[in-house]
Amino acid sequence: MNSELNAAITRILDAHIGADGFYATPVPGLTLMRSSLTLPPQHMQYRPKICFVTQGAKSLMVADRTVKYGAGQSLVVTIEVPVVSQIVEATPDEPFTGATLELDAEIILDVVTRLDSMPHLHGPAGFGLVVNDLDAQMTGSLLRLLDLVRQPHAIEILYPAIMREISYWLLIGPAGRNVARMVLPEGQPLRIAAAIAYMRDNFELPMSVAELAGKAGMSPSTFHQHFKTLTSMSPLQYQKQLRLLEARRMMVTEGVKAGVAAVTVGYESVSQFSREYARMFGSPPRRESQHAKADPARFAALQEGGSSSIH
Incomplete structure (x- = not known):
């Protein structure tokens, strides 16, 4: 089904931009992209989202860790983190093609509370970037979401239902624990996200690990440990x-x-x-x-x- 997903994205990009580049669709948080060339590494800030590739491949570096994903795969990002991003597979005949979709925390929380009895959703979260293969269920949901691009009048009615589908497949998949802990009040990622938001808004100020731990409601040692697990780097x-x-x-x-x-x-x-x-x-x-x-x-x-x- 990846070829069907690639064809759907290609049709939309051909209709709206006709060349390489990015297209921010009318669907909330959904951006499509294409590049006929590999690109040099770019430093940027990733926020919680799902990124999926239908052709070509991309490589990310987070501190000392490298994550690569390609056609038929997705990257689930559950913590805001600086990355070095690079398109590593792309040609004019087979351009890099993919999309990013921002995660809807309210919808995820509603779904996860209904799945709270599932054992794999409990326990600490791991590294905040997880690569998954796109299965038939997730691909079907993404195709329905892409179909809304040419039916913008239906977005308000159908978007919430499709995002619930996507949230469900994410939660029962390999990244499920990370996705769940991202929105649950007792989850470490949600508390660390509060500290990250403070850092983002006040990055120019001197700050200590103890101060940041207080923003997260954790002891300094616990905060430092969970922060490094999620982001692969220290707070400083x-x-x-x-x-x-x-x-x-x-x-x-x-x-x-x-x-x-x-x-x-x-x-x-x-x-x-x-x-x-x-x-x-x-x-x-x-x-x-x-x-x-x-x-x-x-x-x-x-x-x-x-x-x-x-x-």
């Missing part, structure tokens, strides 16, 4: 990536000078900022600003999925 590493992502966005999209960006995102030392920026992005900030002005299209992929913008 996470904050540094948020700062550097926002600094990059300011420089390449707003033309802000490196020194100003460094101070704005919380660095006291511009030289330290430059070193850490070059280590993360592969080029010093001044050179990236010059490249962005010379070739704005090079940075278009920063808008993929969840934008690299922090706010």
Whole structure:
């Protein structure tokens, strides 16, 4: 059924953009994409969603972990996390094709409360990115969701029912525990998400693990352990990536000078900022600003999925 899913996405992209790029559909949270070329690594912020590939393949790096998924597979993201994303398989004849769908927490919570007796939904969540094969049930639900693109008048009525289907298949699948703990009040991911939201809104401020643990209602040691399990990085590493992502966005999209960006995102030392920026992005900030002005299209992929913008 993956070929049917690929054909459906291709038809929509041909009708609405006719080339490579992204199409934000009228269906809430559903974005389609296509690329005829492999793309260089891009740093960005992923938010809870399901990403599925119908042709080609993509690779993600989260701290020191690499996740790859390709045609007929999905990636379930249940925690907001900085990633390095790269399309690794794409040609003009067989372009990378796929979609992202934001998860609806309210619908998931309603479904999970009805499945609470299922044993696999209990216990701690694991790493917040899980690769699944797209089975016939999930593919059928996604096809029905895509069908709403050409029937926007039906979205308000049919979208909630289809999202309940998708939530159900996610919850009974390999990522079920992560999806459930993401929305349950006692789940560690939901509490850590509160700390991440605070970090996102205040990334420029000094903060300690103890302060963040308090936002999550956990002891510092428990918070640090669960945070690293979910995101594969420490809280302070996470904050540094948020700062550097926002600094990059300011420089390449707003033309802000490196020194100003460094101070704005919380660095006291511009030289330290430059070193850490070059280590993360592969080029010093001044050179990236010059490249962005010379070739704005090079940075278009920063808008993929969840934008690299922090706010």
